[in-house]
Amino acid sequence: MTAITPFLALVRKDLLLYVNDKRALMLHLLMPVLLAAIFGSLFGGSSKSNTGAIDIGLVVLDQSATGQKIAAGLKAEPTLRVTELTEAQAQEKVRAGKLSVAVVIPAGFGDAADSALFGGPKGNKPELPLYYDPSQSTVLAMVKGLLTQQVMQTTSAAVMGSAGAATTEKQLVEVRAAAPTDPAAAQLGDFLDSLKKFQDQRAVADAEKARTGATAGAELETGGMSMPFATRDEALSSGPKYNGYAHSFGGMGVQFILFMGIEMGIAMLAARRLGIWNRLLAAPISLATVVAGRAVSATVIAVGLLCAIFLCAALMFGVQVGSLAGFLGVAVGFALVTASFGLLIAAFGKTPEAARGIAVFATLIMVVLGGAWVPSFIFPQWMQTATLVMPTRWAIDGFDAVTWRGLGLAGAAPSIAVLLGFAVLFGGLAVAKFTRDGRG
Template identity: 65%
Template sequence: MTALKALVRKDLILYLNDKRALLLHLLMPVVLAAFFGSLFGGAGGGANTGKIDIGLVQQDQGAIGQKIAEGLKAESSLRVAELSLEEAQSRVREGKLAVAVVIPSGFGETAGTALFSAGGKPEIPMFYDPSQSTVLAMVKGLLTQQVMQTVSAEMFGGATGRQFTDTSLKALEGERSNDPDAAALHDLLGSLQKFQAHEDKLAGGSGKGQAGLSMPFSTKDEALSSGPKYNGYAHSFAGMSVQFILMMGIDIGISILLARRMGIWSRLLAAPLSQSQILLSRAISGALISLGLLAAIFLCGVLIFKVEISNLPGFVVVGAAFALMTASFGLLIAAFGRTPEAARGMAVFATLIMVMLGGAWVPSFVFPEWMQAATVVIPTRWAVDGLDAVTWRGLGMDVALRSAAVQLAFAAAFAGLAIWRFRRQQA
């Protein structure tokens, strides 16, 4: 036991004296977590979300077209720049604008007519960056709202609507006796004409009625979570911690391969130490370093970025399981790696795949459904989800224990494969 403690102490001292490793494994995850966390909304849970830049090509100078443009500019989620058609297309092609909207000449009048007929409807050309299809859908929704409100208001209470009603009624006078559809439309427009006259009277003859359709509902948004108020930094600290601590696990395996190359491993085996003791010491020291790094990284998150750990015992359980999984992953790299250079390349690649599929960069719930189901076999998925559960989600010990149990199962599998490989090589 004394020899084991000495080996563990030696590994810890060597790691702490390596300032470059400390900088990489502690400072880098904090910096990257701060960056990604700000993208996810920061401590305000969306307070830092920026406006969407869109271009507007205003070719319709009529009242309806101008009001649609004013409505788009008044949207709090949009930043609208009026451009020429050529400039708008150029900016979208260059990726400087997500979407450009063209309100063509005569759109207002044609749209008003189409509101009461099944004929051809005017088109609004929209140019968009192919990587911004989600933004396109959002802009379409806002544009639909503005067009419906503006066109209906003008047709029910504006000068264009009154002119359309008078003209249409005259055109339908001779058709309604033979065409039931024309008769029905004539009755509808006749009622609309009376309504317009009433609104005009209320407006004092100014022609500026109050009528018009508007969205028949509004939404009341309420964020629900079992834990504290959502903090965009919480998931980022979980993901970046998992990534860089796994990178440290790679160093555990590479250090064993380097010790073999330099003959240090042979000298250790020649001492009154068994191979099991040497491997166990590396696993213990690696797990302690991993757990210490995890605690230090989240301490920065708590003190600087207001990340809250809602379930401290659960955090310790999940963190300890992840630390053991990291240490066993390092032993697996040493067991199957032939040279330090080749092993590092393959291990970094495998780690990046696990981190990406585990939801460390972006939350796993944004993955396609089939990918969410497939990634349950990735150990990092359980680590990230477990850390999310005990921080901003505020879930109980049952979730933390489930996450820890799966990680420990992976740790046992990695360690078992590593020990089998080491024994086979020794034999």
Template identity: 60%
Template sequence: MTALIALIRKDLILFLSNRRALLLSLLMPIMLGAFFGYLFGGSGATDGGKIDVALVQLDDSAASRKIAAGLKSDKALNVLELSLAEAQDKVRKGKLNAAVVLPAGFGDAAKTAFFSGRNKPEIALYYDPSQNAVLAMLKGMLTQHVMQNISAEVFDASADNSYLNTSIKQLESQAASDPQSAELVRFLGSVKQYQSTIASKSAGGNDAGGAPKAGLGLSMPFSTRDEAMTSSPNKYNGYAHSFAGMSVQFILFMGIDAGIAILLARRMGLWNRLLAAPITLSTILLARALSCAIIAFGILGFIFAVAILAFKVQIAGSVIGFIGVGLCFALVTASFGLLIAAFGQTPEAARGLAVFATLIMVMLGGAWVPSFLFPQWLQTLTLAVPTRWAVDGFDAMTWRGLGLDAALPAMAVQLGFTLLFGGLALWKFRRDARLA
């Protein structure tokens, strides 16, 4: 036991004496975690960004002007009126998310097609192909504004050329011979009478704010109430996920360094000296693993302490579960380092392969982008990656606010990977020792 403690103490002193590696392990995950957390919405204290949209107005009808005014007043949009060439150029270069083109004659054509469904005018939408989600949102907003304003124009009783008045005139001439036309005349006449009543009530034409009242049109028959669902009473904090992801990434990098250190010790003959000492191979490997795990857990604790103090990240779930997930990931990191040392041929070759494998695990584990954004098949595939369980476990204990029962599966799977990596490393070390 004295030899084990001495070996662990030696590894800790060596790690702390390397100031460059220490700063890299502590500062880089904090800087990147803060950056990605800001992109993911931060602590929820700021409003979400608006969608930058160009509006190309080729129609001068009253309906198109109202549609344009509605789009400009939408809180989710930042609308700029541009020419068609300017709008296409800015979208092509990624300076705007999308462009909406209201074609010439759109207002009149839309009113004609409102009931007939024929000769529908086309609204051209140009969008950045990397912003597919923006296209769907923009279509929904455009539908709302077009329906509301075109229907108001269609049922405008005050305009002689409105669909309502022209239809009544046409149907009145057919009413004597066609009973259905007579019924339509009565129906449209009721609509006209209702619109006229509304107009007479607003005699003087102004509301409390002094603006003319708009005609009645079809509006969305519902509203929405948005509620973020977490077990925590606090708002979602994007920094919680980003710090979890960056912690996992840079702690694994530290595990790579621990494995490379063994390969360097082999090259310099230090490893053979350790094996020649009255210490078993298992004791040496256990000391390496424990020292690496202690360093990994210390880095994790420091990173999340900064996240809690500076970025308002909270462990809203089980504190015991958070510590358990952290300890299990520290053990995964330690066993991963031993695996690199066991199967690596040279420090240079082993570092390149280990960095590549780590980046793949980090990417698939959802450390950079949340795994729920992956396709379903990829989400299922990443369950075979230890980093996925680590990141999900930290998410569950922080912003999701779940209990210890949610941490136990993540802990169990990580312990399984620890046994797998550690067992393979021990087998390879013993095999090499026998061959030597």
């Protein structure tokens, strides 16, 4: 009983000091909530939020029917927000970073694309200039895919319909001239002969429909080639639908709680420099009791902060915790890592000033590589493997497992085990150093 009383008194004293420190509460509770809200909105937000359309510029210099239909198709694409500009305006906005991509449909593109659809002996292909921000290469690839779909559908509709007879006749003249020396051109000529007959039949049918007042070949003229499949996207997880805020709250919580561990270690160093540590150890209290008291109080504070942070996430952003036991396991595991990290700083630090700089740098490295700012699955594969040596990676993966992944306690068990291992490692090194240095 005599050993427990001072231990509980030390823990109670640390908890009261922390709760009464309004600056610490603001830093370790309000700041992670604010930053998590910002990062969560950047990475998809809640499952009910929609991905915003991509802003692109469009320069239409081609007045042909094909060029106009391509432009209209891009404007109708729901994933794009198109702004028509002059070519100079488009270049300027891309240079300034105001647009990711600008598409130019040059004069004569429609007619040239119609002629180049089946290649021909010369194989001349018109070019579509695309101006893009070099930092937005991923957006460029997406726009290229949508542009390809629109061009193929529009040009094939123009060529296959009766209105494409003149283009086919022109290609036949070129192909027949090359056929004596090019077997491939002869085969293409056979295909174009069949296409010409089909177009002539359509022209007769269209003329008859026009005479009787029917719509002339509407289906064929507006059809053309299209993608021969449609995708059905279905997000799968064991728990609730993906919520980007769940990951960001875990990441920011891990970061700022580590900062709290730094403050605990720095406070111990300051106490040693001021002589408070020696006076405390001069009382009938063992070194183990003092160190254990600091570790337990830091653990309790860290668990309380994590619970408060995720409570804010649940109430404000709809984050769901699928397994309370799994969440508490990860929270306690990481809280012990935080406490042992603070002891490590206090044990090996020379001065508060020097220790703070090194500890902050080490913490930033851990949180960045652990996936607190950017999810670790975005990292290259080698980096994803390398970051497994970071306790922060296991903590964030554990919080993901018990929130939006819905994996429960079993899914979080590996993270909990590894976190406890890091806590034992850090704590063991700190205690060994304290013991070697004696009573301060």
